[in-house]
Amino acid sequence: xxxxxxxxxxxxxxxxxxxxxxxxxxxxxxxxxxxxxxPGAAVWRRLAEAGVFTLAAPxxxxxxxxxxxxxxxxxxxxxxxxxxxxxxxxVAAAALLTRLAALGVPGPAKRLLPSLVTGEAxxxxxxxxxxxxxxxxxxxxxVLAVDAGRVRLAPGHARVRASLDPARRLARxxxxxxxxxxxxxxxxxxxxxxxxxxLTTAAQCLGVGCALLDRTVTYVRQRTQFGVPxxxxxxxxxxxxxxxxxxxxxxxxxxxxxxxxxDEEAWGDVAAAKxxxxxxxYRSARAALQxxxxxxxxxxxxxxxxxxxxxxxxxxWGGTSQWRARAVPPPT
Amino acid sequence: xxxxxxxxxxxxRLRARAWLAAHVPRAPLPSLETEEGFAAHRAWEGTLAADxxxxxxxxxEFGGQGADLVKWLLFEEEYYAAGAPGRVSQNGISLLAPxxxxxxxxxxxxxxxxxxxxxxxxxxxxxxxxxAGSDLASLRSTARRAPGGWRLSGQKTWSSRAAFADxxxxxxxxxxxxxxxxxxxxxxxxxxxxxxxxxxxxxxLDGRPAFAEVFLDDVFVPDDDVIGAPGDxxxxxxxxxxxxxxxxxxxxxxxxxxxDRLVRLWHAHGDPSDxxxxxRVADAVIGARAYQLFTWANASRSAAGExxxxxxxxxxxxxxxxxxxxxxxxxxxxxxxxxxxxxxxxLPPRPPDxxxxxxxxxxxxxxxxxxxxxAPTDPAPWTEGYVFSLAGPIYAGTNEIQRDIIAERLLGLPxxxx
Numbered sequence: 001x002x003x004x005x006x007x008x009x010x011x012x013x014x015x016x017x018x019x020x021x022x023x024x025x026x027x028x029x030x031x032x033x034x035x036x037x038x039p040g041a042a043v044w045r046r047l048a049e050a051g052v053f054t055l056a057a058p059x060x061x062x063x064x065x066x067x068x069x070x071x072x073x074x075x076x077x078x079x080x081x082x083x084x085x086x087x088x089x090x091v092a093a094a095a096l097l098t099r100l101a102a103l104g105v106p107g108p109a110k111r112l113l114p115s116l117v118t119g120e121a122x123x124x125x126x127x128x129x130x131x132x133x134x135x136x137x138x139x140x141x142x143v144l145a146v147d148a149g150r151v152r153l154a155p156g157h158a159r160v161r162a163s164l165d166p167a168r169r170l171a172r173x174x175x176x177x178x179x180x181x182x183x184x185x186x187x188x189x190x191x192x193x194x195x196x197x198x199l200t201t202a203a204q205c206l207g208v209g210c211a212l213l214d215r216t217v218t219y220v221r222q223r224t225q226f227g228v229p230x231x232x233x234x235x236x237x238x239x240x241x242x243x244x245x246x247x248x249x250x251x252x253x254x255x256x257x258x259x260x261x262x263d264e265e266a267w268g269d270v271a272a273a274k275x276x277x278x279x280x281x282y283r284s285a286r287a288a289l290q291x292x293x294x295x296x297x298x299x300x301x302x303x304x305x306x307x308x309x310x311x312x313x314x315x316x317w318g319g320t321s322q323w324r325a326r327a328v329p330p331p332t
Numbered sequence: 333x334x335x336x337x338x339x340x341x342x343x344x345r346l347r348a349r350a351w352l353a354a355h356v357p358r359a360p361l362p363s364l365e366t367e368e369g370f371a372a373h374r375a376w377e378g379t380l381a382a383d384x385x386x387x388x389x390x391x392x393e394f395g396g397q398g399a400d401l402v403k404w405l406l407f408e409e410e411y412y413a414a415g416a417p418g419r420v421s422q423n424g425i426s427l428l429a430p431x432x433x434x435x436x437x438x439x440x441x442x443x444x445x446x447x448x449x450x451x452x453x454x455x456x457x458x459x460x461x462x463x464a465g466s467d468l469a470s471l472r473s474t475a476r477r478a479p480g481g482w483r484l485s486g487q488k489t490w491s492s493r494a495a496f497a498d499x500x501x502x503x504x505x506x507x508x509x510x511x512x513x514x515x516x517x518x519x520x521x522x523x524x525x526x527x528x529x530x531x532x533x534x535x536x537l538d539g540r541p542a543f544a545e546v547f548l549d550d551v552f553v554p555d556d557d558v559i560g561a562p563g564d565x566x567x568x569x570x571x572x573x574x575x576x577x578x579x580x581x582x583x584x585x586x587x588x589x590x591x592d593r594l595v596r597l598w599h600a601h602g603d604p605s606d607x608x609x610x611x612r613v614a615d616a617v618i619g620a621r622a623y624q625l626f627t628w629a630n631a632s633r634s635a636a637g638e639x640x641x642x643x644x645x646x647x648x649x650x651x652x653x654x655x656x657x658x659x660x661x662x663x664x665x666x667x668x669x670x671x672x673x674x675x676x677x678x679l680p681p682r683p684p685d686x687x688x689x690x691x692x693x694x695x696x697x698x699x700x701x702x703x704x705x706x707a708p709t710d711p712a713p714w715t716e717g718y719v720f721s722l723a724g725p726i727y728a729g730t731n732e733i734q735r736d737i738i739a740e741r742l743l744g745l746p747x748x749x750x
Contacts, residue, residue, distance in 0.1 A: 001337050001402055003625065004632035009333070069333050217743050232748030234732075237739030244738055245649050252625035253618070259335050272618040321607060324614035328595055330604060 003252070003259075005073065012050075013073050019046050020081035026302045032084035033166035037139045040085050047074075047083075048119020056094040056196060061113035066098065068196070068258040072203040076254070079207025079281075082305045084167040086124040086136040088200045088316075090116055093123035093144050096151070096193035103185035108151065112142060126173055127194050130317045133161075133170035145173040146190045150182040165312040167305065188264075195261055197317045198270045202254050202277035205313050209247045209281030212288040212306050216240065220291055236291060243287050246280030253277065271326035278314040285310035335628065337406070344399070345406045348385070352414035355379060361417045363716065365540035370454075370496040373420035377451025387425055387449045394441065395449035401631045408585035413592070423493055424448045424455030428501045431519070435560040435568045443556075444521070456494035456524065458502030458546055459569075461487060466733045468503065468569070469514040473548065475504035475562070481554040482506070482562070484522060487547050490727070494544035495533035499523050503569055506562040519565035521557040522548075538673065538719045582651045584624035587658070590717070591620035594662055597708035601665050612661040619654045626650075642741040645734040652724030652731060659718035672711040 005013075023046065028039040047053070055071040057063025064070075071091060078087055094116050101109035115121035124140040126132065128147060137143050137157035145152045154173035161170050181189075217240060220231030230236055250273070257273035260266040285307045289296045296303050314320065337345070361376065362369035380386035381395055389404040390396025399407065419425070429448065432441050447453040464470040473486025484504055494500060503517045510516025524531060528551040533541035560568045598613045626647070630640055663670035725731040739745040 001335055001341070001628060002632050002635075003333060003335055003628040004636060005333060213743075217745065221745065228748065229746050231739075231745040234736070234748065237743075237745050237748070238732070238735040240743055240745065241649070241735035241738035244742060245646050248643075248646050249619075249622040249626055249650055252629050253622050255333060255629075256335070256621070256625040259333060268617070269621070271614075272621050275614070276618055276622060321611055324611045324618075325607075327614040328598070328610070328617050 003255070005069075005255075009070060009073050012070060013077055016047070016050055016052070016074060016077040017080070019050060020077060020083060023081075025081040025083055026305055029082050029084045029167045029305050032139075035138075040083075040139070043083060044085060044122065045119055047078075052078075052087075053090060053094065053119050054117050056091045057098055057113050057117045061098070061101075061109055062117045063094070063098075063113070066095070066262070068199060068261040069255060071196075072199060072254055072258040075200045075203035076207040076210070079204035079209075079309075080211045082167070082208070082211065082309060084136075086122055086134075086140050088197050088204065089124040089135055089140070090122055091200050092127075092193045092197040093125045093142065095196035096125070096144070096146070096189050099189035099192040100151070100181050100185055103188060105181045105183075105185050108180040116142075125193065125197075127190050127197065127317075130194065130197075132172050134173050135316075136169055137171040137173070138169065143173050144180075145177075146186060146193075149186055151180045151186055151189070152176075153178045153180055163312055165308040166299075167309070168312055191264075194317065195266065195270050198274045198323070199254070199257050199261055201313055201317050202250075202257065202270075202273040205277040205281040205310065206247065206250055206254050208306050208310050208313065209243070209250070209277070209284035212281070212284040212303065212310065213240065213243050213247065215303055215306075216243075216284075216288040216291050223293075230291070239287050239291065243280070243284045246276075246283050250276040250280040267326045268328075271323040274317070274323045275320045275327065278320055281310040282314050337402070341402060341406060344403050345410060348388075348407045348410040349414070351383060351385060352410055352416055355383075356414050356416045360415075360713075363540060364418050364420055365495075365536075365542045367496060370420060373417055374451045374454060376417050377419070377421050377454075381450040386421070386451070387429070387445075390429070390445070390449065394445040401634060405583060405585070405627060405631060408583035409588060410585070412583075412585040412589035415589070420493070421448060421451055421454055423457045423497075424453075427457060428455050428521070431501075431559060431568060431571065434571060435519075437556075439556065440559065453499055454493065454497045456491050456497035456500040456544075456546075458488040458491045458494065458500040458522075460490040462489050465490070466730045469566070471503055471505055471517060473502075473504050474508070475506040475518045475520060475553075475558075477506075478552060481552055482518065482520065482558065484520065484528075484548045484551040484553060487545065489545045490534070490543050491546050492543050492727075494524060494531055494546055495541035497524060500546065501559075503565045506565070510563065514566040516563050517565035517569075518562040519559040519568045520553055521559065522551060522553045526551050526553075528552075536719065537722065538716070542720075582647075582655075584620065584627045587620040587623055587651065587654060590655075590658055591616045593708045594658055594665075597662055597665050597714075600709050601667075609661065609665060612657070612664070616654075616658040616661055619650075619658070623651060623654065642737050645729075645737040646742070648728060649725075649731050649734045649738070652721075655721040655724050656718075659714060659721045662714040663718055666709070666711050666714060669709075669711045670714065673715045674712055 023043045028043055032040045051064060052074045054064040055067045059065055097109040097113050116123055121141040123142040123144055124134040124137050126134045126145045134143055138160050143154040143157055145154050155177040156174045157171040163170055220236055221229055223230045253273040253276045257269040260269045288303055289307055292303060295301050361372040364373050377386055384397050387396040388399040388407050391398050432444060461471055461473060475482040475484050488502055499521060501521045504520050505516060506518035507516030528549040530547040532545040534543050534545060536542045594613055594616050634640060740747055
């Protein structure tokens with residue numbers, strides 16, 4: 001038992017952190033929100049070069065083998081830097097196609113996986129039971145929808161609608177299109193994709209929560225009121241201490257879920273990670289807003305990029321009550 | 333990163349499980365906070381010690397098995413899953429013993445530890461004073477030099493276990509002229525039946541004497557009962573309080589077992605349409621898993637040679653709030669019965685000839701009707717557990733103090749007025 005990231009995984013996190021810092025991701029997110037996908041596409045290429053999209057696919061499709069722990073490491077960093085785009089969706093689509101191939105339907109994986117792995121293609125995805133929308137369909141080259149026991153390559157999407165997180169845009173996939181797979185394998189592959197989606201969303205939440213806490217700590221050390229730093233007031237300190245407790249107990253759940261993700265029965269750990277990371281990120285957002293005062297309540301200040309993402313991710317891929325229901329077996 | 337145990341660790345787990353299945357009392361012992369219950373729990377310590385299960389992490393020469401942190405955690409999981417009794421010797425084992433291992437003399441270890449392991453000497457904690465709770469630097473009780481030892485005077489309070497225990501350990505001001513308030517303190521062990529000691533039990537919220545006031549009037553202790561250098565008590569005590577806030581006092585096994593009982597209570601009593609309560613049951617399960625994995629992560633860091641510091645404050649805030657939440661959920665699930673403190677609804681104890689379940693079976697998911705663990709629908713353990721949990725955010729350094737430590741040492745926020 002060694003429940004600890006290894007040196008390589010830590011180095012991977014540092015690499016991504018460096019890449020994303022250099023990319024000025026707040027500006028990238030603002031451009032993305034305004035409908036300009038070019039800077040986001042450039043970041044996407046750098047993430048692909050760092051190997052982020054290889055982590056959910058096996059070697060026979062140009063992947064690095066399915067590595068959920070490394071994927072979680074990456075998504076914590078993506079959340080910390082508020083990277084926009086259908087990141088979770090692309091990884092979940094890769095997991096879906098990989099699982100289909102493992103269940104004897106290799107065609108779609110052969111055709112689509114290599115371009116997802118190299119970062120040439122971006123996918124967005126809708127799964128049963130988690131809402132009708134796909135994220136960032138206008139920036140994705142593949143719109144996948146799982147419904148009625150089939151995986152469809154949708155022919156496009158309806159009107160793109162604004163999310164309360166301006167860097168997320170939602171649309172319904174259009175009906176019809178090519179059916180990539182149908183039958184019992186689809187259901188199992190969709191469940192597998194949902195576990196990957198929940199894990200990566202949870203990891204992203206953890207990163208979002210940590211970024212909000214870091215920025216708030218920096219702010220309350222500098223901002224003075226009544227002649228002293230705001231951060232010296234006990235009410236402020238205790239609120240931030242609570243945020244840290246929440247995040248530090250969500251962290252092992254995220255990595256625990258990654259360790260057990262390959263297990264078909266592993267809903268409990270994934271559910272725990274999704275609930276706990278989403279809740280703790282949300283509490284971090286509420287504290288960040290309160291402790292930044294009115295400056296935090298402006299769209300001009302960068303913290304808004306994380307504040308509203310914490311709320312949006314809390315409901316993405318099913319809300320916390322839905323995931324809590326998965327965390328405990330129902331009475332019989 | 334993995335969560336797999338070595339074959340040796342799994343063997344150890346199965347050995348613990350088999351021993352517990354064969355030895356855990358079939359009927360729950362009377363409350364630890366009564367004279368009768370205290371005696372029964374002391375006898376249970378003796379049973380544990382006879383097969384070296386009372387202090388598994390200690391070296392063999394003192395009655396342990398030399399188990400490392402991972403094995404100790406596995407033992408604790410099995411211990412609570414088996415519904416085994418609370419540990420009357422916990423103060424000594426988890427607070428005094430680590431201090432003696434780090435700072436005691438060979439003579440002190442040889443004299444104090446084996447009887448502690450056997451439950452023959454039960455130790456009480458004597459930290460707090462009427463004017464010094466979390467602020468231990470303001471302690472006033474004194475240790476004055478006397479030929480061959482020291483004379484203790486003053487008053488200790490909220491001393492856990494002191495109503496029935498044999499000996500106590502605590503801090504005394506040995507140098508009133510020390511420059512700073514936390515210098516000049518001696519870490520002293522003393523007998524609770526010595527001339528000059530008066531014990532006044534204090535009823536906790538439910539009236540049970542879980543702690544006591546200790547009055548000391550010129551009580552003699554020999555030099556051999558001072559741990560480390562007189563005047564060095566603060567530094568020595570701080571290493572102990574870290575243990576108390578952190579792992580030693582609350583292993584994950586306890587909360588995993590409690591969450592498991594709550595799920596069984598929900599299955600027995602729960603209304604499936606009451607999703608608000610279901611969410612709280614889920615949070616109990618999620619919280620126990622979070623605590624377990626947090627602990628595994630720290631165990632891994634510790635095994636990798638990292639020193640854990642202020643993280644024990646994160647731990648303390650988490651488990652103390654968690655413990656209350658899980659008991660509140662249980663009381664709400666019990667409805668009107670959640671007010672009862674007797675055990676009228678308890679299932680009959682397992683008959684002596686009942687066949688034991690296979691103790692080596694890895695499947696622990698199905699509730700075992702012959703388990704000595706009280707039936708989850710029995711209100712008494714929940715109401716007593718609730719009363720006990722209410723003290724969690726207060727003792728071992730209040731959660732307000734812990735949040736200050738977290739904010740200042742982990743987040744780097746400036747010190748300010750308390």
